[in-house]
Amino acid sequence: MYSGQIFKTTQASYRLKAKIAEGGYSEVWLATTRNWSKVIIKMPSLKALQRVARSEWHYYREHLWTEIEFLQRAQHDARESIIELLDVGSYDLEGEAFPFLVLESMETNLCHCSPPDNLATILSWFQQITQALGTVHRLGYQYRDLKRSNILLDANGEILKLIDFGALQPDDPNRLYAMAGTSAYMAPEQFTPASSAVSQTNSQYRYATDRRTDWYSLGLILFWLVTGEDYHPESPQQDRQRFMDRLVHLQNSDNTRPLVNSDQTWFAGPMLNPLSTHLTALLEQLLAKDRETRPESAEDILKQIQPWITPTLPKPTKPSIVRPWHIGLAMLFLLTLLINQVWSTTPEHNAIELPLDASLLAQPIPD
Ligand SMILES: Nc1ncnc2c1ncn2[C@@H]1O[C@H](COP(=O)(O)OP(=O)(O)OP(=O)(O)O)[C@@H](O)[C@H]1O
Ligand SMILES: [Mg+2]
Numbered sequence: 001m002y003s004g005q006i007f008k009t010t011q012a013s014y015r016l017k018a019k020i021a022e023g024g025y026s027e028v029w030l031a032t033t034r035n036w037s038k039v040i041i042k043m044p045s046l047k048a049l050q051r052v053a054r055s056e057w058h059y060y061r062e063h064l065w066t067e068i069e070f071l072q073r074a075q076h077d078a079r080e081s082i083i084e085l086l087d088v089g090s091y092d093l094e095g096e097a098f099p100f101l102v103l104e105s106m107e108t109n110l111c112h113c114s115p116p117d118n119l120a121t122i123l124s125w126f127q128q129i130t131q132a133l134g135t136v137h138r139l140g141y142q143y144r145d146l147k148r149s150n151i152l153l154d155a156n157g158e159i160l161k162l163i164d165f166g167a168l169q170p171d172d173p174n175r176l177y178a179m180a181g182t183s184a185y186m187a188p189e190q191f192t193p194a195s196s197a198v199s200q201t202n203s204q205y206r207y208a209t210d211r212r213t214d215w216y217s218l219g220l221i222l223f224w225l226v227t228g229e230d231y232h233p234e235s236p237q238q239d240r241q242r243f244m245d246r247l248v249h250l251q252n253s254d255n256t257r258p259l260v261n262s263d264q265t266w267f268a269g270p271m272l273n274p275l276s277t278h279l280t281a282l283l284e285q286l287l288a289k290d291r292e293t294r295p296e297s298a299e300d301i302l303k304q305i306q307p308w309i310t311p312t313l314p315k316p317t318k319p320s321i322v323r324p325w326h327i328g329l330a331m332l333f334l335l336t337l338l339i340n341q342v343w344s345t346t347p348e349h350n351a352i353e354l355p356l357d358a359s360l361l362a363q364p365i366p367d
Helices: 046-051 054-077 119-138 211-227 236-253 274-286 298-308 324-344 347-351 358-362
Strands: 006-008 013-022 026-032 038-044 085-093 096-104 151-153 160-162
Touching (some): 006 085, 026 046, 026 054, 038 046, 046 054, 054 085, 054 096, 054 119, 119 160, 119 211, 211 274, 274 298
Antiparallel strands (some): 006 013, 026 038, 038 096
8 A cells, every 4th residue: 555546436436645543454544535634544454464364354344344344334324433335446466355444533542631621521531432342242243442542532532432442342251252352451351261161173262252251341441531642551559549639620621619638638538528439449340350240332431421411402491581781682693783874874884895897797707
């Protein structure tokens, strides 16, 4: 692949501009449409394909098809906080056809930014990520790879979208699965083989994961949102202190909603303030070692933070009551209108209006 290369679908052509990422399976390019809109093109990684035998290329094709099929369903059913799939095409690589995805372009991923410095935005980000996972689960899948690089942010820092759906598996608590995920974000059941784990056909371990596995990774993201630190690289004691520091910082940035007293410690409850109590309780539920005790659904999680989420819908208007100052304001408005009317009919004022010559409009614009 090279910058300037044209990728065609039945609907449009796209010109590759720059490679922005290369993962285990695919490479991701910034591209432009004919009218210069930015899009993202995701295709199999050439380097990765060259490393494996040709007989294994079909895994790469299937990975992309899993993603395409999920995104097509998600666009239909409910695409809340899920990246938009704009187009799909096929290109030839050494005589084999591979699909490529054309995606809406977002600004950055959450690895390249700090968490928001105010509580309202933290909760909004958390809500959007939870909703995205809720959509994945509602469509019958478990995601298993929630991490900061798979969550994208728009240029205003307001809208978040989940990406990277090639490794989706059906959400079936009675099945065992091959290992999947990214170590720093894995739930215990993602790296601890299930007891009946060794498959009959080969010696690979199997893992008992389901949609609740995603809630553990969501807990790690929530931890990062409130502390600004990743949970795993540091010892728990340091993390607790950071959590506290961040809560105190939030308390200072939002005086009307104090969060916690600085002499309290994380998970040493009960905390006095209702929000820190709820956030701590929610983190404990999400990060529970036993997936059976984690929340059931996105709705169960969102219910717990609902009272603190700033409503995005306009508030219902109250029935109007006429007060004396309303009449005063109306009279002032009428008076202003009257003065304006008198002013606009004076000859001096009319004099600055230019006459409109229709023949001027018909003349061609000089080069
Ligand atoms: N729509 C998009 N807009 C902007 N950047 C994107 C978009 N899609 C992907 N990226 C960038 O490319 C990176 C890799 O994308 P993606 O996770 O889909 O590929 P991947 O090959 O499956 O990655 P990995 O195997 O590393 O998880 C993302 O972390 C993000 O930085
Ligand atoms: Mg990824």
